[in-house]
Structure formats: C-alpha cells, structure tokens
Amino acid sequence: MARVVQKFGGSSVADAESIRRVARRVVETQRAGHQVTVVISAMGDTTDELFDLAKQVSTNPPARELDMLLTAGERMSAALLAMAIDDLGAQARSYTGSQAGVITTAAHGNARIIDITPGRIEKALAKGYIVIVAGFQGVAQDTKDITTLGRGASDTTAVALAGALGAEHCEIYTDVDGVFSADPRIVPQARRLPRISYEEMLELAATGAKVLHLRCVEYARREMVPIHVRSSFSDRPGTWVTHYEEGDAMEAALISGVSHDRSEAKITVVGVPDQIGKAARVFSVIAEADIDIDMIVQNASVGDHSTAISFTLADAERPKAIEALRAVQAEIGFADVTYDDAIGKVSIIGVGMRSHPGVTARFFSALAQAGVNIEMISTSEIRISVVVDENDVEAAVRAAHTAFGLDSSSGEAVVYAGTGR
Amino acid sequence: MARVVQKFGGSSVADAESIRRVARRVVETQRAGHQVTVVISAMGDTTDELFDLAKQVSTNPPARELDMLLTAGERMSAALLAMAIDDLGAQARSYTGSQAGVITTAAHGNARIIDITPGRIEKALAKGYIVIVAGFQGVAQDTKDITTLGRGASDTTAVALAGALGAEHCEIYTDVDGVFSADPRIVPQARRLPRISYEEMLELAATGAKVLHLRCVEYARREMVPIHVRSSFSDRPGTWVTHYEEGDAMEAALISGVSHDRSEAKITVVGVPDQIGKAARVFSVIAEADIDIDMIVQNASVGDHSTAISFTLADAERPKAIEALRAVQAEIGFADVTYDDAIGKVSIIGVGMRSHPGVTARFFSALAQAGVNIEMISTSEIRISVVVDENDVEAAVRAAHTAFGLDSSSGEAVVYAGTGR
Numbered sequence: 001m002a003r004v005v006q007k008f009g010g011s012s013v014a015d016a017e018s019i020r021r022v023a024r025r026v027v028e029t030q031r032a033g034h035q036v037t038v039v040i041s042a043m044g045d046t047t048d049e050l051f052d053l054a055k056q057v058s059t060n061p062p063a064r065e066l067d068m069l070l071t072a073g074e075r076m077s078a079a080l081l082a083m084a085i086d087d088l089g090a091q092a093r094s095y096t097g098s099q100a101g102v103i104t105t106a107a108h109g110n111a112r113i114i115d116i117t118p119g120r121i122e123k124a125l126a127k128g129y130i131v132i133v134a135g136f137q138g139v140a141q142d143t144k145d146i147t148t149l150g151r152g153a154s155d156t157t158a159v160a161l162a163g164a165l166g167a168e169h170c171e172i173y174t175d176v177d178g179v180f181s182a183d184p185r186i187v188p189q190a191r192r193l194p195r196i197s198y199e200e201m202l203e204l205a206a207t208g209a210k211v212l213h214l215r216c217v218e219y220a221r222r223e224m225v226p227i228h229v230r231s232s233f234s235d236r237p238g239t240w241v242t243h244y245e246e247g248d249a250m251e252a253a254l255i256s257g258v259s260h261d262r263s264e265a266k267i268t269v270v271g272v273p274d275q276i277g278k279a280a281r282v283f284s285v286i287a288e289a290d291i292d293i294d295m296i297v298q299n300a301s302v303g304d305h306s307t308a309i310s311f312t313l314a315d316a317e318r319p320k321a322i323e324a325l326r327a328v329q330a331e332i333g334f335a336d337v338t339y340d341d342a343i344g345k346v347s348i349i350g351v352g353m354r355s356h357p358g359v360t361a362r363f364f365s366a367l368a369q370a371g372v373n374i375e376m377i378s379t380s381e382i383r384i385s386v387v388v389d390e391n392d393v394e395a396a397v398r399a400a401h402t403a404f405g406l407d408s409s410s411g412e413a414v415v416y417a418g419t420g421r
Numbered sequence: 422m423a424r425v426v427q428k429f430g431g432s433s434v435a436d437a438e439s440i441r442r443v444a445r446r447v448v449e450t451q452r453a454g455h456q457v458t459v460v461i462s463a464m465g466d467t468t469d470e471l472f473d474l475a476k477q478v479s480t481n482p483p484a485r486e487l488d489m490l491l492t493a494g495e496r497m498s499a500a501l502l503a504m505a506i507d508d509l510g511a512q513a514r515s516y517t518g519s520q521a522g523v524i525t526t527a528a529h530g531n532a533r534i535i536d537i538t539p540g541r542i543e544k545a546l547a548k549g550y551i552v553i554v555a556g557f558q559g560v561a562q563d564t565k566d567i568t569t570l571g572r573g574a575s576d577t578t579a580v581a582l583a584g585a586l587g588a589e590h591c592e593i594y595t596d597v598d599g600v601f602s603a604d605p606r607i608v609p610q611a612r613r614l615p616r617i618s619y620e621e622m623l624e625l626a627a628t629g630a631k632v633l634h635l636r637c638v639e640y641a642r643r644e645m646v647p648i649h650v651r652s653s654f655s656d657r658p659g660t661w662v663t664h665y666e667e668g669d670a671m672e673a674a675l676i677s678g679v680s681h682d683r684s685e686a687k688i689t690v691v692g693v694p695d696q697i698g699k700a701a702r703v704f705s706v707i708a709e710a711d712i713d714i715d716m717i718v719q720n721a722s723v724g725d726h727s728t729a730i731s732f733t734l735a736d737a738e739r740p741k742a743i744e745a746l747r748a749v750q751a752e753i754g755f756a757d758v759t760y761d762d763a764i765g766k767v768s769i770i771g772v773g774m775r776s777h778p779g780v781t782a783r784f785f786s787a788l789a790q791a792g793v794n795i796e797m798i799s800t801s802e803i804r805i806s807v808v809v810d811e812n813d814v815e816a817a818v819r820a821a822h823t824a825f826g827l828d829s830s831s832g833e834a835v836v837y838a839g840t841g842r
Contacts, residue, residue, distance in 0.1 A: 016477035023478075050497065056437035057444075058504035065507070068515050069500035072493040076471065079490035083479035086486070094489050099565070120565070144520070144541070 003125070003167040004029060007039040007135065007158035011175050012232040013077050014044035022173075022232065023084035030090060030130055037121060037131040037165060039158035040081055042073025063108035067137070067148045071097070074134035074154070082132050092130040095120060097137035097146075101164075102157060104138035104147045111138060111147035113156065113219075116164035125165075133161060152213025159216050163223030170220070171228045172212065178229050178238030179204065179211050181406040182258040186394050189407035193256060194237070197244040200256050200349050201227075203383045207347040208261030217241065244351060254359060255350035255404040260397050262344045262390060264294060265315040266375070269325060271335025274305040281332050282309055282325070289324040291317045294345075295378045295387060306335070312376065312387060315341050343375065344393035347385040348400050360384055366403035372396045424546070424588040425450060428460040428556065428579035432596050433653040434498050435465035443594075443653065444505035451511060451551055458542060458552040458586060460579040461502055463494025484529035488558070488569045492518070495555035495575070503553045514545045515553040518567075522585075523559035523578060525568045532559060532568035534577065534640075537585035546586075554582060573634025580637050584644030591641070592649045593633065599650050599659030600625070600632050602827040603679040607815050610828035614677060615658070618665040621677050621770050622648075624804040628768040629682030638662065665772055675780060676771035676825040681818050683765045683811060685715060686736040687796070690746060692756025695726040702753050703730055703746070710745040712738045715766075716799045716808060727756070733797065733808060736762050764796065765814035768806040769821050781805055787824035793817045 006026060013019050022038075030036045050069050054061040061069075078094035085092040101117035124131050135154025140147050149156060155172055162170035179201070182190040196204075198221035205214045211229060220227050220241065230238025272278050279298060286293060294312040313321060318339055325337050353359050363384055367374060372395055376387035388396050401407060427447060434440050443459075451457045471490050475482040482490075499515040506513035522538035545552050556575025561568050570577060576593055583591035600622070603611040617625075619642035626635045632650060641648050641662065651659025693699050700719060707714055715733040734742060739760055746758050774780050784805055788795060793816055797808035809817050822828060 016474065019478050053437065053497075053501060054504055057440050057501050058508040060508070061504040062507050065500045065503040065513075065515055068503070069497055072497045072500075075496070076474075076490055076493045079486045079493075080474060080478050082486040082489070083475055083482040086483045087479040087481070092486075094486055 001033055001035055003035045003037070003165055005037045005039060005158050005162040005165065005167045005170045006173065007154055007171065008041065008173045008232060009154065009175075010041040010044055010047070012173055013040060013081065016080075019043075019077070019080050020084050020087075023081060023088055025232070026081075026130055027085055027088045027090045035125045037125065037133060037161055037167070038081065039133050039135040039154055039161060040074060040077050041135050041154045042070075043077045043080075046073040046076070064145055067108045067146050070148055071134065071137040071146050074136050078132045078134040085130055085132075090130055091128065092132055093124045094132040094134070096134050097157065098139035100133040100161070102133075102138035102160070103141050104149065106140035106143050106145065106147065108145070108147055110150035111140065113138060113149065113160050114141055116160050118161065118164045121161070121165065133157065150215075152216055155213050155216035156219055159220045159223065159225050159227065162225045163219070167225065169226040169228055171230060173230060173232035174211060175231065175233065176211060177231045177234070177236060179209065179241070179257070181256065182397055182401045183260065186260070186397050187258070187401045187407075190401065191406065191408040193239050195240045195242060196256055197351050198241060199244075199382055200351055201241045203347070203349040203380065204257055204259050207259040207345065207349070207383070207385060208263075209257070209259045212241070253350060253404075253406075254352040254356050255348050255400075255406065256352075257349055258397050258400045258404075258406070259347045259349065260344060260393050262393060263315055264312045264343060264345055264387075265318045265339055265341040266310055266312050266343050266387065267318065267321055267325075267337060267339045268308055268310040269334050269337055270308050271306045272309055273333045274307055278332055278334075279307065279309055281328070282334075285324050285328050286311075286321055289320055291321050291324075295376045295385070297376050310376070312343070312345070342390040343387050344390045344396075345385055345387050346393060346396040346400065347383055348404065349383045351382050353382050353384075362403055363400060366399040367396055370395045370399035372399065422454055422456055424456045424458070424586055426458045426460060426579050426583040426586065426588045426591045427594065428575055428592065429462065429594045429653060430575065430596075431462040431465055431468070433594055434461060434502065437501075440464075440498070440501050440505050441508075444502060444509055446653070447502075447551055448506055448509045448511045456546045458546065458554060458582055458588070459502065460554050460556040460575055460582060461495060461498050462556050462575045463491075464498045464501075467494040467497070485566055488529045488567050491569055492555065492558040492567050495557050499553045499555040506551055506553075511551055512549065513551040513553055515555070516541060517555050518558035518578065519560035521552075521554040521582070523554075523581070524562050525559035525570065527561035527564050527566065527568065529566070529568055531571035532561065534559060534570065534581050535562055537581050539582065539585045542582070542586065554578065571636075573637055576634050576637035577640055580641045580644065580646050580648065583646045584640070588646065590647040590649055592651060594651060594653035595632060596652065596654065597632060598652045598655070598657060600630065600662070600678070602677065603818055603822045604681065607681070607818050608679070608822045608828075611822065612827065612829040614660050616661045616663060617677055618772050619662060620665070620803055621772055622662045624768070624770040624801065625678055625680050628680040628766065628770070628804070628806060629684075630678070630680045633662070674771060674825075674827075675773040675777050676769050676821075676827065677773075678770055679818050679821045679825075679827070680768045680770065681765060681814050682768075683814060684736055685733045685764060685766055685808075686739045686760055686762040687731055687733050687764050687808065688739065688742055688746075688758065688760045689729055689731040690755050690758055691729050692727045693730055694754045695728055699753055699755075700728065700730055702749070703755075706745050706749050707732075707742055710741055712742050712745075716797045716806070718797050731797065733764070733766070763811040764808050765811045765817075766806055766808050767814060767817040767821065768804055769825065770804045772803050774803050774805075783824055784821060787820040788817055791816045791820035793820065
C-alpha cells in the first residue's frame with residue numbers, strides 16, 4: 001500500500017461544490033489502494049478577507065496575531081473536506097499544522113519548517129483514516145506559537161510531509177495541466193513537459209515560472225520527493241518533477257523550457273570612482289538594506305577613471321535600493337543613480353546544456369534574428385538568462401522556443417487555464 | 422495587582438467597531454491596575470455561518486470535524502481583539518482553548534472541562550500581557566482532539582479560568598444590565614438585582630432565566646468564583662453572583678426573583694394499572710430514552726384500579742418520549758398517552774424562604790386572586806414552581822412579583838435590551 005500526499009490549492013476548494021469534488025478524488029485515491037494524506041489551502045478568498053478584517057481593527061497588526069487569524073482559514077477548509085469525505089462513506093481526520101507536527105522557526109509570517117514529527121498522522125493512517133492537514137501553518141519550536149510559512153507554503157507543507165511520511169510521491173493539484181515549455185499565453189505551441197529535473201524546476205521557478213514555489217522545489221530535491229504537478233479539473237497526467245540520474249541528462253532535450261519575468265528593474269550607478277573598494281561599497285550598501293540583487297554588469301573604466309555599475313533587482317525593491325544608495329552618494333563619490341523598469345528577463349533552461357556545446361550561440365543567434373537586443377547576460381550550468389527591453393520579451397521567448405525545437409508539432413490541445421498557483 | 426477574567430459574547434464583538442470598543446474596555450481595566458484575561462466568543466453570526474457551510478458539504482457532519490470547524494470562529498475573534506488592543510498601545514497575546522490549557526472530555530459538541538493547566542497564561546500575565554482566550558473550546562485529554570463545550574460554554578470557560586488563575590472575580594459582559602427580579606418585558610417594574618447567591622442563580626437559570634447558563638453557575642459555586650454580570654454597552658454596575666454566608670440569608674429579601682419558562686410540555690399516561698412496578702416502568706422507559714423530566718404528579722387510584730401519571734419535560738423531547746412510551750404500551754398495559762404543550766412554569770426563588778414561613782401561602786393566594794389555576798407544583802429549599810396554563814404565565818409572574826414586594830418603587834430606569842446570552 002503506497003503512501004501518497006495530495007495538495008489542493010485555494011481555487012480547488014473555493015466553495016462547497018469544489019470541496020465535494022476534491023473529496024471524490026481523494027476517496028478514489030484511497031480506494032485505489034493508497035494511504036492518503038491531503039494538504040489543503042484556505043477556501044478561495046478567505047485569507048484576503050481575514051486580512052481585511054485585521055486592517056479594520058489595527059493599523060499595523062502584530063505578526064503573531066496575524067498568523068493566529070489567518071491560519072483559521074486552512075483549519076476551516078480542512079474540517080470541511082473531512083466532512084465531505086465522511087459523507088462519501090470514507091473516514092477522514094483533519095489536523096492543524098501544529099497537530100500534524102509541522103515544527104517551524106518563530107519568524108511569524110515567513111517561518112521555515114525545522115522538523116516534521118508526524119506521530120499522530122502515522123497513527124491515523126495506520127487506522128485507515130484519510131488524513132487532512134491544514135497547509136501554510138505550523139507551530140514555533142521555542143514559543144509554541146502558531147506560525148505561517150509565507151508564500152507558496154502549502155506546497156512546501158505537502159512536500160515536507162511527503163518526505164517525513166516516506167510517501168511514494170507528492171501530487172500538487174493546481175488549475176493548470178502541469179509545467180509547460182513556455183507560457184502558453186505567449187507561445188501557443190508550448191507543450192506540457194511530462195518530466196523535468198529538480199534542478200531545471202528550480203531554475204524555472206527562480207526565473208519566472210509560477211506553477212511551483214522555489215522553496216517547495218528546494219525541499220523536494222533535498223528530501224528526494226517526486227512531485228506530480230497536475231490539474232484538479234481533469235484526470236490527465238501532469239508533469240513529474242524528479243531526480244535525474246547521470247544517464248537521464250545525456251538523453252534529455254537540449255532545452256526543457258523558456259521562462260520570462262517582467263517583475264525586475266535595472267539600476268545603474270553612474271560615475272563610480274575607479275578606486276579599490278568603491279564598487280564593493282555599492283554592493284555592501286544594497287546588502288545592508290536586505291535587498292537581493294540578480295544580475296550585475298560593470299563597465300570597464302574609460303579615461304575619466306570612473307565606471308558604471310548596473311544591476312537588476314525586484315522592481316518592488318527599487319525605491320528602497322535607490323534611497324539607500326543616495327544616502328551614501330557623497331561618501332562613495334559616484335555621480336548619479338538612474339533606473340529602468342521597462343526591462344524583461346528571458347531564460348532558457350535545460351540539463352542537456354551540460355553535455356551539449358553551442359547552446360549560447362544558438363540562443364543569441366535566434367534573438368538577433370528576431371531583432372532583440374541583449375542588455376545583460378547571466379548563466380548557470382543549466383541556464384542562460386538575458387535582460388532585454390520589456391517590449392521584446394514576447395518575441396524573445398517565441399524565438400528561443402522555436403530555435404530549440406520546443407514548438408508542439410502534434411497539434412495536441414494544450415490546456416493552460418491561468419498562471420498557476 | 423488583582424487578577425480579573427472578562428468574558429465578551431458574540432454580540433459584543435459583532436464587527437470591527439465592536440471589537441475596538443471591547444479593546445478599549447479591556448485596556449482600561451489593565452491600566453486601572455489589573456492583570457486581565459479575556460475570554461471571547463465568535464463574532465456575531467460566525468458560528469451559524471460555519472454550520473451552514475458544514476451542511477453544504479455533508480448531510481451529517483461528524484462531531485469531531487464540526488468542532489474543528491466551529492472553533493475557528495473564536496480563534497479569529499481572539500486574534501482580532503489582540504490586534505485591536507495592540508493598536509491601543511497595550512500588549513496582548515491570543516491563545517486557543519488548547520493552548521490555554523482547557524482540558525476536556527472527548528464528547529465532541531458537548532465536552533466538559535476536566536482540568537485547566539494555565540501555565541502559558543500565567544507566564545504571559547507575568548510578562549504584562551493581556552491574555553485573550555478563545556472561548557467555547559478545549560482539547561480532549563485522551564485523544565488531543567479539539568473539542569467544543571456546548572451551549573453557554575464561553576461563560577463556563579471564563580469562570581473555569583478565573584478559578585484556575587485565582588482571579589478576584591469573573592466579569593460576564595452581555596447585552597443586558599444584569600440579572601433582574603423578573604423578565605422586564607413582562608414586568609416593567611422589574612429591578613436589577615445588585616447581588617444574588619449562587620444557589621438562587623442556579624434555580625433561576627434552571628427555571629427559565631437566560632442571562633447565565635446553568636453549567637457556568639455550577640462551576641462558579643464549586644470554585645467559589647464571584648461573577649459580575651454586566652452590560653458591555655455601559656459602565657453601570659450589574660449583578661454580583663456570590664457566596665452567601667449564613668447571616669446574609671437572614672437579611673436577604675424573602676424572594677429574589679420570579680422566573681418563567683414556556684418551553685416545557687406535559688405528558689399524561691392514562692390508565693396505568695395500579696400494580697407494583699408499573700409506574701416505575703413508565704419512568705425507566707423515559708430514562709432509557711435519555712430524556713430528562715422535570716415535575717411529576719401521580720393521581721391516586723380511584724375504583725378502577727388504575728392511575729394517571731403526568732410529568733413535564735422539554736417540549737422538544739416530547740415526540741421522542743411519546744414514541745418510547747407507545748413502544749411499551751402493551752407491555753405496561755396503560756390505556757393512552759396524551760400531551761399538553763400549552764403550559765408554562767412560573768417559579769419564585771429566594772434564600773429568604775429558608776428562614777421565613779408562609780411563602781407558599783402568599784404565592785398561592787396571589788395566584789388565586791389573579792385567577793390563575795395551578796396544575797402542578799414542585800419545590801426545593803429555596804424555590805417554589807407551579808405549572809399553569811400558558812395564557813396565564815404573564816398574569817402569574819406579575820401577581821407574584823407584586824405580592825413579594827419586588828416592584829421597583831424608585832422609578833429608576835431599568836435597562837433590559839434583550840433575552841441575554
């Protein structure tokens with residue numbers, strides 16, 4: 001009897017009818033011979049509504065109490081799903097994150113899972129119950145206070161539980177059919193990927209694909225939990241995110257997918273004195289402001305003994321970064337800070353890159369033929385990213401998708417209902 | 422620094438503005454020099470709405486999951502109150518029943534408190550926090566599952582916590598000004614009782630007064646916790662429910678209050694054979710059906726060697742009782758079962774009865790003068806109850822209130838906004 005963990009998001013349990021549909025799927029899985037643990041998100045807009053209530057009673061709700069409030073949402077959907085399963089003649093038991101043994105740090109609003117102590121779940125599974133666990137939440141190891149795990153956290157709960165329970169795999173149900181070779185809204189010929197490695201999924205998630213959250217994939221890789229991303233609205237197979245053996249990579253496609261991200265901005269620090277330590281000081285100021293940066297380009301010094309330093313970061317962090325730099329302008333002695341928020345990042349990802357040369361050349365040549373100018377470049381072992389003008393993003397994605405032979409030739413219908421999550 | 426427990430019901434926290442008003446009162450209490458623990462109910466109609474959701478996903482929601490669902494309501498209001506207090510510059514920490522150490526039996530939907538282990542609350546109070554506890558809920562000692570305590574349970578939570586914390590007293594905030602000498606909707610001259618004994622309050626609660634639940638008063642008497650019942654909409658003093666010393670009873674009014682109850686029905690079993698054990702069998706059948714009965718009258722046998730047995734019970738239990746009796750009609754050999762649901766019970770209550778004779782005579786004579794016929798009578802040491810025709814209930818309550826000198830002569834405004842709870 002194989003163990004399976006299934007995770008359903010808020011859109012899959014938006015109302016009573018959706019909950020009953022999820023219940024039927026869960027019961028079918030048990031009747032097919034599995035021990036089933038389900039991780040569930042709050043119903044539809046519940047979390048937003050609770051957050052609104054909080055803002056009505058407090059201008060700045062304390063994080064501990066916000067966690068206490070918001071976690072009520074998953075508790076309700078978990079209990080409702082258990083009732084709907086009971087109504088189908090199977091037996092279920094719902095548990096809060098705390099009861100399920102999800103032990104976290106005390107960082108309210110963005111806690112991390114430290115440990116899973118699934119004693120109660122193990123007992124319930126042994127008795128034949130379907131186990132329902134409220135996602136997104138845990139209990140702080142030191143304070144015993146209720147915590148939430150931050151964005152994408154129910155996925156992480158599911159993968160962590162799958163690891164702790166030794167589950168065969170973890171199914172993440174969403175409103176799309178799986179992971180695609182590109183965003184089908186931009187590339188109609190994009191195809192569902194039947195299988196992808198953890199490393200590729202990490203690069204895709206980090207560069208704009210929204211179907212799985214980075215932290216969840218990191219956890220899955222560490223715990224070696226295969227993830228099956230699939231639609232809660234159909235029975236079609238989705239995308240398996242798994243470990244690749246050495247041989248798999250050799251046989252893999254050169255490129256698995258093309259991702260894009262319009263949420264970054266570029267900041268340029270102009271006229272940085274060409275002296276030892278000045279460039280380093282620019283980046284230490286940004287780090288002290290707790291801002292993550294992505295790509296960096298430093299222009300060589302030309303004659304006037306100054307350089308220009310450009311870097312990209314989340315556009316939401318841009319004002320904070322510029323303020324931090326302005327505060328040290330006199331000290332560092334640079335001339336100005338400028339920015340450009342009309343940029344986009346396009347990335348090609350594939351483990352096949354490791355063993356096949358010439359990928360960069362093919363990518364850049366496709367971009368050139370499409371008339372796309374490259375502003376910045378960064379690479380990893382299995383990824384090449386370029387920053388381009390925001391208006392060129394779609395052309396760049398399509399050009400790369402075609403150049404690496406990813407366009408679907410079968411004419412098979414590709415179902416892609418939204419942005420995922 | 423005295424410890425106080427304050428309890429606010431659902432109508433006191435119906436919306437964000439109400440929650441902010443409660444927060445102001447709680448913070449004022451702390452600033453007046455008290456250590457404050459607050460027990461809170463779910464907001465307004467939350468519990469009903471959650472129950473509706475349960476009925477949408479399940480025809481017969483399992484009790485364990487219903488408890489898991491419904492307890493989310495108090496958790497939300499507790500967190501919101503903590504936020505509102507924080508917004509006023511004080512510090513609060515909310516706790517679920519389980520976190521607050523409310524240990525109960527495993528009887529989902531109607532659990533009883535076995536023990537309170539208030540270690541976390543003690544620590545939070547010692548650090549200067551205002552403690553907010555979700556009422557109505559606890560955790561089962563054996564299964565560690567979340568439980569609810571049944572009707573009137575947040576009051577009981579508050580009194581139990583007050584006992585465990587050694588609080589000076591427990592304030593129960595409601596939408597009326599306190600406990601009244603009669604229902605002011607029937608007796609406009611009814612007056613607020615400044616003080617009443619646990620025993621009198623128990624009799625009042627058991628005979629129709631709705632302001633405090635029986636179980637809560639029983640708990641307060643056992644733990645010797647003084648209760649202050651008062652309005653959450655004013656600063657006026659309410660009613661103190663306390664222990665009476667021997668001397669207090671001597672000085673007490675003959676009668677403290679008049680209560681009434683229209684929710685009972687009378688069942689009469691006609692033609693019960695006048696043989697040993699037949700009458701007892703009637704009552705054992707009712708007991709086996711798990712039905713509580715209130716008053717009993719057995720008519721003396723007259724000639725035909727049969728008797729009639731009448732008893733009262735909650736009208737809601739009447740169909741079940743009649744069904745149970747019909748099932749044994751042949752076995753017992755009685756002639757028929759009839760019922761009357763147009764009855765009412767009127768009770769006078771006072772510890773003064775213990776030391777003053779003539780109370781029964783004065784009560785019955787007042788009823789006679791008002792033209793009210795008495796159908797059944799029952800008494801305790803501090804209570805006399807009569808069953809009358811439902812149409813005579815108001816006349817009987819007014820006659821008794823006047824006969825025992827309870828009518829307010831001061832012309833003082835009596836505020837009574839509803840039925841309480």
